[in-house]
Amino acid sequence: MTTLTESSAAGIEDQREAQQKLMIALDVDGTLVDHDGHMSAAVREAAQAVVAAGHEVMIATGRSLNAMLPIIEQIGLDRGYAVCCNGGVTLRLDPQLPEGYDIIHKATFDPGPALRALRKRLPAAKYALEDEDGNFLSTERFQDASFGVEAIGVDFQTMLEATAVRVVVFSAENTPEEFNEAIEHIGLAGVTYSVGWTAWLDIAAAGVTKASALETLRSRLGIDPAATVAIGDGRNDIEMLAWAGRGVAMGQAPEEVVAVADEVTKSVYDDGAAHVLRGLL
DSSP, rough: OEETTTOOOOTTHHHHHHOOOEEEEEEEETTBBBTTSSHHHHHHHHHHHHHHTTTTTEBBOOOOHHHHHHHHHHHTTTSSSEEEGTTEEEEEEOTTTTTTTTEEEOOOOOOOHHHHHHHHHHTTEEEEEEETTTEEEEOOOOOOOGOOOOOOEOOOOHHHTSSSEEEEEOOTTTHHHHHHHHHHHTTTSSSSEEOOOSSEEEEEEETHHHHHHHHHOOOOTTGGGGGGGEEEEEEHHHHHHHSSSSSOOOTOHHHHHHHTEEEEEOOGGGTTTHHHHHHTO
C-alpha cells in the first residue's frame, strides 16, 4: 500500500508508453462529489481533462440511471460507456442517439427471498426497489437522491412480486455493523450486496458488481488489464478497486476499502480524485 501524493504519477508512465488509452472507472458519491452532492471545480476540470485526452472514462456508481446522468454531463462525457446500479445497468453513450444513450445490459433478479428474510430480521427498515422498467417502488414514502426518480409507494407484497434491478434497504435505527450481523444471520443467497456508510444496504443480482460490468466492457474494448484505473471510496467499490490494474481509495474510505487498494489519495473534501486524474494527463 502506498499513499498517493499530488506528484506521484510514478508507474503510470510505463503503462502509458505501452498503451496510450487508459480505462478509468470513477465512483460518484464520495469520489467525484461530496456527501452533499457537490462536485468541486478542481474535480470537474480534472475529469473533463481526462475525457478530452481520449481515455475511456467511465462512471461506475451505485446510483440509478437518472441520478447518474447529471454527473456524466458535468464531466463532459458524451461517448463511451457508463455503469450504474452497482453493475446492474450498463449504458452506451452516443450523442447521436435520441436520448444520448442506450441501455446495453440490465441484470435483473427475483427480490422476494431477500426481502422476506430481511424484513423478518429488520422489521423497522425502509425498503425500495428499482424494477426492470426503471421505476422505483418503496415502502413508507422512502426516497433518496440516488434513485433519480420519485419513488412510488406500494405495499410490501407488490415489491415481492416485482422483477428487480436494485433493492435498497435503509434503517435509521440500525448501525452498519448491525446490518452486517443481520445479513450473516440470514445468509442471503442468490444476490450480491454491499453495506453503505450508514445502515444502508444495496442488493443486486448474484455475481453483479461494478467490477463485473467493467470487466465485460474492458474485454469488449480490448484494453489491457494493466491499463485500468479505478477510484472509489465505498464498500461497493471493493471489487472494482481489486479488479483495476491501479485501484485508488479515497482518503476517507473505510479500512476494508483501503485494504484492497493499491494507493490512497486525499479525501473527497480535499479533491482527492482530482489529484489522481491530473497525474494521468
